Amino acid sequence: MSEIVKTAEKAAKGKTLKQRLEENEKLFVETGCLFGLEELELKEKDPINYGILWNTFQNMLYTAYETARRISGSVTLTEQGECMWGLLTPTGDSIVTSGGIPCHLSPQSLTVKNIIRLNYEEDPGINEGDIFENNLTQFGTTHAGDIHDLLPIFWERELVGWAGGMNHAVEVGSMLPGSNCNMHPNMFGEGMHVCLEKVGSNYEFHRSYLMRVEHCVRTPSAWVLDCKARVGGSVIIRDKVLDLIKKYGVDYYKNVTQELIEDGRRNGVQRLKKQSVPGRLRKSTFFDMVMNGRGLIPQQQNNFIRSLPIETKLGLDGRMEISLDGATQVEPFGTNTTPENMKAGTLIPFVQLVGHEMPNSGTASLFDLEAPAGSCVNAFATNPFAGSLSGWSCVHPYGQTMFELISRSYFSRGFVEEVVSSAGNSGGSRIILEGIGMYGKHGVFDNMEMVAMPMPARAIADGDPCCWSSVHSMPDQTNAESYEAWYPALYLGRNIEPDSGGFGKYRGGLAFTSVFMIMNTPGLWGTNEAPPNSLSAGNYGVYGSIPTGPRGADWTHRANLKELAESRKPLIHSRRSGDLRSPEILKLQGDIHNEILGWCNDPEQFKEYDVIVCQRAGQPGMGDPIERDPALVKKDLDEGDTFLWTANNIFCVEASYDDKAEEWRIDYDKTEKRRQEMREKRKSRGQPFKEWWKTERKKVIAKEMREEIVAMLRSSMQLGPRTNKEIREFWRLPSDFNF
């Protein structure tokens, strides 16, 4: 048994961790440099050794990631890579992270800082071999499904850092199955919460903790194997750190790790200064739920629209201020979150576009973020019990929108190769089902395949299909056969969905659609995952592009698939065919539920031969569709990526099919004529701004708009003083006017 060591007694210079944390924060404010490091002495003195150390750290984390995730029992961790390991300083600053979900470096850092702020040094103590765990949003994680384990690293009885691992668990014991469902109205019913607890000692989990797991979640073995993976990776990191300290000395280790973090900040500053234009950029994003008359509790039974306006100000010093003033109120669903998690959301684009060379707490220090108390993005400030199991509902679309804001700045400076048209319409229509599987055992099934996203349009090219994810650095759609081995389904299709990407000079990447039947089970029940379906496009594309339609899912009970198959009739393999506006599912018989209204916000029961169609959202486009090279439209027609209707009406391209050659032919003259006509038509629709403003103002004053929009504006203005002022000024509203 290891000796218990109180770190407070051993901390550097006799200070407690809490004192050191406060000192670091003060130094940053005073100097603008992390840890007050105005010079990177070790780097300047010996850049070779410094470079070697950084490579060593990166490789160490990569090794932990590649080795430990194979221990896991869940597809999310093993195949999709929904996990991350990190090395942190004693005060919780992230030095280096593995691949996987790098934006979690911020919640991981916050978790350690909360351990320190809550004075765990004194009680329950921080000892060698301890395992601290958290999945409570208030203490650092993004939602209960993202579980963090942290292990202190000691060198000669001094705490010299932390190694940590996190992963997205498939199942957390919530009322509705899975780990991401939006329907839980508050934190009660979100499943098994581990509230920043010491759950293990001497590198072993406590018996009481394992007992809790055994009895509080639906799939305890998956949970336990995930625990082993998180701790296994952390132990690899700890061992390597101790080797490095042995080799380089503890003082060098402590100093160089601080320099690496400050260097991460400088790297980001340099890139922003070199590639961006300073100033203010804005973008609004909306989200809705159609809930009238439905829901688990009365408060849920109203439609609502969330407004999440974003304003960024990039200073000459390369630092960004982000304001979410105008965000609407806490929602009676599991869709709320914290400003800290919105910072994690900010890291999604920052790691990809700004700090990819050295993603760490330095990257996270490049921006400040403020969110109105009582809004859905700062929920716990006014409601300690707010639901957040699906907190990604806010974080995800926000992070994706930030891609656009940074890209617009890069575009303005001419760095067109780096530009993307924002990053999507939030998630895909994933489902989570519970019941008896094909092996006769109870299980929870989640088609995590939907994490595989297409790429947004770039300023120089179309987006590729199914090639990345906004949160994962290494996503994997994996094989349909792998999913059929996990859950009782029979796949009918997994093809690229035509016209699912935004339309533009360069079109957004096309999404894929999963179509499957329930099979080999007495029955399942379940719901969709977060973020739930929305009528609003999360992002619309830039510079004249036309947005893609909202993602969605279709499903049917009592479909006649069996009969159709027996008589060799056409079945269903995609969401649409032949026409952008014709859902395939309508061709089936049965109890059809089409499009986004009604899909699974309420739990549903499924049985064999029921069909589910899940579509991942396509990505936004860039530029005017009538500037698209007709040859690209022909290529899309040939590959089945666009419909003729779209080619004619959106891209204004005249095309005809050559049966013999089995390919499309473009009539360039007619195309040009058609495009010219479209330009004229657009001109004829135009009106002077002042006229438009006068007409619209009358409607605003009379509140001639949907009641959901009135409620949204009311909430935005109540919580956001700047938004309140701007709306009043813009529409010149009477002082006594209120929505």
Added chain:
Amino acid sequence: MAEEYLVSCDAGGTMTDVVVIDSAGRFVIGKHPTTPQDEGLGYWGSFADALSYWGMDLEKAKGEICSQIGMAVYGGTTMLNTLITRSGAKVGLLITRGFEDILRTGRCKQAYAGQPLSDTYRMVLRKHAEPLVPKKLIKGVTERIDLFGNVRIPLYEDDVSEGVTKLLDQGIEALVISFLQSYINPAHEKRAAEIARDVMKGMGKEIPIFTGSNLSPIAREVSRTNTAIVQAYAVEPVRKHLFRIEQKLKDNGYPANLHTVLGYGGKCDIRYERLYESLASGPVGGLFGAAYLGQVIGEQNIVCTDVGGTSFDVGVITQGIIPLEREPLVARMFVTMPMTDCRSIGAGTGTYIRLDPYTNSIKLGPDSAGSVPGPVSYDSGNETPTIGDCDLVVGILDPDYFLGGKVKLNVDKAYTALKERVADPLGLDVYDVAEGVIRMVDDSMHQHLWTLMVGRDPKDYVVFGYGGGGPMHLAGYVGDLPWKGIATVPYASAASALGCAAMDYKHRFHKTVSTFVPYQADEAAKMAAAQVLNYQWDELEETAAVELVKEGVPKEKITFTPVAYMRYNGQWIQDLETRSPVHRIRSGADMDKLIDEFQRVYTSVYSTAGRYPEAGFHVGEIAVIAVAPTIKPTLPKYDLAGKKPPAQARRGRRRVYSDGEWQEAEIYEMDELQPGNEVSGLAVIEAPSTTFFVPSDREVYIDEWKVFWLRRKTV
């Protein structure tokens, strides 16, 4: 008795090596630049070069020599090049309807797999490779079989005939049929093939048909489909190329068939049906060469390290077993093709050195100058310094003895590039930078080694360094891990060709299964699972025997090893190759032996903390390895001479910048050093094809097998 030669070739990206071995096991190595337009030219040139060391002239006596070849083995990159250059056959694909796009979506992962870690953060660097089969040549067929093999949607036969007719009209040269879950029930694929043949007959055409279930009955439709497409797309054109090489040998009297090398290590006749298994045979030779050498000198645990111009490849042999990857990435596609597990990073002698404009930090690679244009010192147009330029600037490489003096290196140009591009912007001395960068690349290789050693004890392993740059960086990249030994050999640069020669005749047969043994299972439960394994092993063994006998291997010479791929029940993917300690499981105790073996292997990788026997044990795939022995090279054992190297081995002294200062280094000719000799660092041991650097704190001992052991000097 007439001489009987074994001629083994490894045509790499840069050089083609040929090893000729006589019946006494003596061997010579020939080298010739690879000739990608016609690899046969490089092969013949290298063959001639090898024979020249025995004073033989291939052109003058080719009839006599070729008639004495017992076996010719050819390992090359033609198939890989065919895939990379998209120059294979016009293939049509019939696939389960709804899955026509899987080549374009590539399970997402194919868009970035193989990228360096830092690049994976950047989505703008992602792009799928162009599929081998264009969408136009892919036709959907409505059908579905579930994972238990039950037909859930019958085969729509009209879809098949219509699809095949359209594809034939478009002039396809081969047809692939790939349906979901066909590995468990191939009925739909078989029936579709029958219909396709009927359609072809009706149209008066005949092209080869390949089915996923026949070629690779393994779960995972993306990889299985890729595999069948590779076979259809690249194998037949490559087979034709191999036949041309064989014909040239036969025209000159070679009496047998040409053989090639399989990606999992093993020789096969070039007529072997599943020739796609030879696709990724590149790194295999080196590992087998090392394993063979280890067998001779009595080492079972070997870390094989190969430093080439572009990459650093590492494979870890444990207990003589060469590890396998069962779903490797080849030419940016995942394939269900067992392949030697050799992990690479982009670090070699041609790796570029740059400064990051944002952090002012030195960045190595991951790209490389390769052999064309090569390092700055090649004077062939490249102006970005490389690792090779650093080796030259600090004096480790002799500018006048590179490739035996065939290539003159420009030291001044390398110096200037390093100075202007790296040293001056950092305000550092050029020689400090050059030495520092060598340290950086060595350390990056060392980290790669460390990654693969997680869960293993270095004290049990010998590191073998080979490849053109292996011996030069060996002392640096082994680092300070407590290895059992560190070694290289004079034929390090041709270790791969020698390894190809040392392989047995071998085939592997894999099949997806699913069987479960609960924790603390009773005898009945254990035997229920055993029944599944025994039945499938019997089937695979029978298939293997038939195939090898058909290829001319006497049945009594074949040995079979049953393998189970096991995991703790509930683990999603990770399973481990577990060689069954018993031929068949006849009792619960036999099953315990299999489980114990799995747990032993598992613990060695994931530690005891990762064990979870309470979950029970799952077998998801089985395999049978069928092996027949062939002629192999014999490594001669020498008498030991004295410690002092002979005078003819000394090539003088040269200044080398090491440990931050210029020092005098002894220079030796590698081929002249004798077993028993010792060389103390600082020294450079040179051969025409490689350079072995011995730092000042190290020494080298040459043993009776002419293995050069690098060890730390005792104080």
